[in-house]
Amino acid sequence: MTDGRPLRCITGYHLDDEGQWVAELECGHTQHVRHDPPWQVREWTQTADGRAEHIGTALECALCGVSRTH
Numbered sequence: 001m002t003d004g005r006p007l008r009c010i011t012g013y014h015l016d017d018e019g020q021w022v023a024e025l026e027c028g029h030t031q032h033v034r035h036d037p038p039w040q041v042r043e044w045t046q047t048a049d050g051r052a053e054h055i056g057t058a059l060e061c062a063l064c065g066v067s068r069t070h
Helices: 050-052
Strands: 005-016 022-023 031-032 058-060
Touching: none
Parallel strands: none
Antiparallel strands: 005 022, 005 058, 022 031
């Protein structure tokens, strides 16, 4: 865990309505994995091979880190 957010592995990807790559996480949540230099450098998102190499990579899941009260 980092910053209180649990780490979840990437299980797949899809494109959003704007053509941006979104990682699908093992918990069922999703997270954008944009390549937007110089702010976000993720060149690996730009090719199928690069994305495939990152299957299993752990990302922080902000939604799993949110406590839910009802």
